[in-house]
Amino acid sequence: MEKVIENVQKKFSLSEVTSAHGYFITCEKKDAVSLVTYLKNVEGFKHLVLITAVDWIKDNKFQLTYLLNNPQMKKELGVRTYIERSVWPEESVMDSAHHLWPAAKTYQRELHEMFGIDFPDSPEVNEPLILEYWDDIPPYRKDFDTKQYSEDTYFPREGRETDDPATYMKEMLYPFEGEKNV
Amino acid sequence: MGNSTKTSFKDVLYPFTVWKNILKEPVTIRHPEKREGSDRYRGFHTNDIDKCIGCGTCEEICQNAAIDMVPCEGVDTKPGDSGLRPRVDYGRCCWCALCVDVCTTNSLGMSNNFRWSVEGENRGEGNEANGTPDDYRFIIGAENKYWDKAEKGYKKPDGYDLTPPDRVQMDHLSVEERSDSFIEMMKGYSKEQAKKEADRCVECGICTATCPAHMGIPAYIRAIREDDLEEGLRILYETNPLPEVCGRICTHKCESVCSIGNKGDAVSIRWLKRYIADNVPAEKYKEILGTSDLAKNGKKVAVVGAGPSGLSAAHYLALMGYQVTVFEALPYAGGMMRYGIPEYRLPYDQIDKDINYIVSLGVEIKTNCKVGKEISLEELKRDYDAVFAGTGLHLGRSTRIENSDHKKVFQSIDLLRKITLREEIYVPEKIVVIGGGNVAMDITRSLARIQRQKYGQVDIVTTCLEPADGMLADDEEVDEAKEEGAIITPSYGPQSIEIIDEENVKGLHVAKCLHIFDEEGRFNPAFDMEDSQFYEADMIIESIGQASDISYIPQETQETLEFNPRRQIVADPDYQVKNEPWLFVGGDIAKGPDVITGISTGHLAAVGIDRYLRGDEK
Numbered sequence: 001m002e003k004v005i006e007n008v009q010k011k012f013s014l015s016e017v018t019s020a021h022g023y024f025i026t027c028e029k030k031d032a033v034s035l036v037t038y039l040k041n042v043e044g045f046k047h048l049v050l051i052t053a054v055d056w057i058k059d060n061k062f063q064l065t066y067l068l069n070n071p072q073m074k075k076e077l078g079v080r081t082y083i084e085r086s087v088w089p090e091e092s093v094m095d096s097a098h099h100l101w102p103a104a105k106t107y108q109r110e111l112h113e114m115f116g117i118d119f120p121d122s123p124e125v126n127e128p129l130i131l132e133y134w135d136d137i138p139p140y141r142k143d144f145d146t147k148q149y150s151e152d153t154y155f156p157r158e159g160r161e162t163d164d165p166a167t168y169m170k171e172m173l174y175p176f177e178g179e180k181n182v
Numbered sequence: 183m184g185n186s187t188k189t190s191f192k193d194v195l196y197p198f199t200v201w202k203n204i205l206k207e208p209v210t211i212r213h214p215e216k217r218e219g220s221d222r223y224r225g226f227h228t229n230d231i232d233k234c235i236g237c238g239t240c241e242e243i244c245q246n247a248a249i250d251m252v253p254c255e256g257v258d259t260k261p262g263d264s265g266l267r268p269r270v271d272y273g274r275c276c277w278c279a280l281c282v283d284v285c286t287t288n289s290l291g292m293s294n295n296f297r298w299s300v301e302g303e304n305r306g307e308g309n310e311a312n313g314t315p316d317d318y319r320f321i322i323g324a325e326n327k328y329w330d331k332a333e334k335g336y337k338k339p340d341g342y343d344l345t346p347p348d349r350v351q352m353d354h355l356s357v358e359e360r361s362d363s364f365i366e367m368m369k370g371y372s373k374e375q376a377k378k379e380a381d382r383c384v385e386c387g388i389c390t391a392t393c394p395a396h397m398g399i400p401a402y403i404r405a406i407r408e409d410d411l412e413e414g415l416r417i418l419y420e421t422n423p424l425p426e427v428c429g430r431i432c433t434h435k436c437e438s439v440c441s442i443g444n445k446g447d448a449v450s451i452r453w454l455k456r457y458i459a460d461n462v463p464a465e466k467y468k469e470i471l472g473t474s475d476l477a478k479n480g481k482k483v484a485v486v487g488a489g490p491s492g493l494s495a496a497h498y499l500a501l502m503g504y505q506v507t508v509f510e511a512l513p514y515a516g517g518m519m520r521y522g523i524p525e526y527r528l529p530y531d532q533i534d535k536d537i538n539y540i541v542s543l544g545v546e547i548k549t550n551c552k553v554g555k556e557i558s559l560e561e562l563k564r565d566y567d568a569v570f571a572g573t574g575l576h577l578g579r580s581t582r583i584e585n586s587d588h589k590k591v592f593q594s595i596d597l598l599r600k601i602t603l604r605e606e607i608y609v610p611e612k613i614v615v616i617g618g619g620n621v622a623m624d625i626t627r628s629l630a631r632i633q634r635q636k637y638g639q640v641d642i643v644t645t646c647l648e649p650a651d652g653m654l655a656d657d658e659e660v661d662e663a664k665e666e667g668a669i670i671t672p673s674y675g676p677q678s679i680e681i682i683d684e685e686n687v688k689g690l691h692v693a694k695c696l697h698i699f700d701e702e703g704r705f706n707p708a709f710d711m712e713d714s715q716f717y718e719a720d721m722i723i724e725s726i727g728q729a730s731d732i733s734y735i736p737q738e739t740q741e742t743l744e745f746n747p748r749r750q751i752v753a754d755p756d757y758q759v760k761n762e763p764w765l766f767v768g769g770d771i772a773k774g775p776d777v778i779t780g781i782s783t784g785h786l787a788a789v790g791i792d793r794y795l796r797g798d799e800k
Binding site: 150169 | 250316400
């Protein structure tokens with residue numbers, strides 16, 4: 001595996017290489033698709049395990065990870081890259097990898113739907129994958145307020161009531177002394 | 183389409199090829215299948231009802247608003263337990279397990295069970311098979327579900343905590359730096375430390391009930407997190423006009439019930455309070471608290487004693503427009519905060535910061551003016567519309583053992599007062615202190631400092647009836663006293679003081695204490711006389727508790743007073759004295775004893791005085 005990474009480093013500039021929990025290498029956005037192409041065609045990482053993203057909202061970045069598998073070596077290698085995080089409704093854009101693995105189109109469709117990352121030219125990338133009639137910001141973005149969405153979308157069951165622990169304890173344990181705060 | 187209608191020979195045979203499987207086992211699993219969920223499956227919830235404290239953090243984190251906190255049969259509301267328990271609505275739950283991950287007591291879990299259908303009598307109208315949606319809403323762990331005792335299923339993994347279990351430590355003087363000095367030991371939190379510590383709070387509010395003043399703890403911690411110390415100060419002053427003091431020496435009972443203290447350190451509530459008070463400059467207080475222009479109502483109230491309760495009463499009365507005069511026997515205001523607690527725990531300038539603000543509201547403090555001597559209580563009754571008395575416990579209690587009336591036997595409270603007044607006190611090379619509370623630690627650590635200054639070494643033995651794990655003093659006080667060179671010998675009780683002559687003592691005889699209270703719970707220590715010790719000493723200090731001096735109250739008034747078994751004056755919830763409606767009491771003579779209880783009683787009495795003088799119904 002070290003040899004593979006050495007080979008990669010001769011051709012691409014990597015900003016990070018880690019092997020703490022499996023091998024992960026990080027490259028620039030412009031190199032990402034060329035790098036996975038190289039890994040597939042030259043180094044034998046013929047199988048795409050998945051493409052996924054992490055929303056680093058504070059850094060204003062999306063981290064994309066292409067997890068590849070080399071069936072001969074029985075090894076996996078993750079290729080990471082960071083792309084600019086757009087302000088919704090503007091979408092972030094990344095080059096497509098569907099020409100390398102047909103399955104990439106499904107992951108890209110998912111990332112488009114869940115994170116608002118567009119992969120122009122990727123087949124069916126604008127079709128919803130699991131969300132129907134979605135009209136909110138993509139739900140895997142960290143600024144999506146799950147609870148708010150839940151409250152707005154699903155009606156509360158009749159007869160539900162709840163107590164605030166501190167207020168309830170005041171009523172039960174010191175109702176008289178509570179008056180001083182009035 | 184044309185081609186597809188042409189039928190080949192293979193197509194004709196194809197349906198029959200499946201017959202080859204006719205004798206094989208089916209690959210599908212028959213329904214109803216009995217497959218068990220995997221070991222860490224996130225199935226139906228479990229809750230250990232006895233371990234749960236009803237903090238509501240699960241409700242707070244639930245992204246689907248699926249959890250309500252509701253009263254639960256058989257669970258009582260008590261300090262540290264709201265008495266509420268989570269009820270989940272399975273119409274909304276998405277099984278994400280955030281509630282389990284955040285649970286402050288680790289009482290919530292998930293079983294690996296995932297099948298539940300309601301039948302029989304729970305069957306709902308019009309939905310014969312599956313009951314109504316309400317059937318799938320239940321108090322977790324309290325409704326005898328079949329999975330309640332399941333062992334498998336998702337539990338929060340060890341070492342994975344959404345709230346860090348360790349509190350942010352406060353910088354402090356090392357033993358070398360502090361052991362011969364009265365400079366304040368704890369240095370206070372930096373902004374970064376305070377915000378980090380504030381981040382540990384889950385804002386459940388369980389602490390508020392336990393705080394004697396019921397301070398808005400979660401709200402002021404949130405203000406720290408949001409870096410809005412002005413708002414923090416306003417929240418502090420709603421219930422506590424002595425935040426610099428309480429931020430340092432409060433007994434912090436709140437921390438003993440802190441929900442996240444169930445699986446780690448409690449939030450450092452006291453230090454966070456100090457952080458707010460320390461970091462708002464005194465000259466901005468009036469502007470922030472909106473007290474620059476207080477309207478007067480023309481009524482006058484006298485306060486006896488400028489301790490925590492008297493100052494608290496004076497503060498809240500002044501806010502309500504009363505002209506308040508505080509009468510203080512000693513040269514400076516502060517009471518036990520100044521004359522009991524040593525400077526290294528509570529520097530005098532910090533007490534002054536709190537008191538000066540109260541004075542700035544128009545409160546007059548007459549020092550060196552002892553009620554009962556310089557002025558009588560009757561005069562106060564005559565000249566003022568109401569009187570509040572918070573005179574505290576300034577008399578030391580004696581062990582009354584043999585020779586305890588000797589010249590070289592002292593009361594800790596008298597010595598502490600003299601140290602504050604910078605009076606010369608007798609500090610010999612060998613000292614024995616009797617007592618195991620915080621006052622005993624205060625005198626031990628104060629004298630250890632003076633011994634080190636005078637002799638370059640410490641020789642103090644502090645002995646108490648309680649065992650090491652049951653000492654009344656805070657653990658850190660005991661530990662720091664030991665670090666500073668004192669020897670603490672728990673589980674020994676004083677028997678007699680051996681004297682050399684009228685001027686000199688030889689030491690203290692103690693015996694192993696077997697138990698402190700008898701079977702009826704009365705104070706009645708028993709000793710093993712076989713296991714006795716003798717501690718040599720030139721000076722013996724008694725620090726076993728204090729008593730009130732209410733001799734300033736005229737005899738005929740005293741006769742109408744009622745006392746509880748702890749010798750505290752009985753008053754109504756407004757702290758108004760029965761039979762003497764003009765008189766209100768507070769602080770250690772009525773409740774406690776401790777500073778924060780004093781502050782609370784002073785506040786309640788101020789509200790009570792206002793009610794009384796306006797002639798409002800209670």
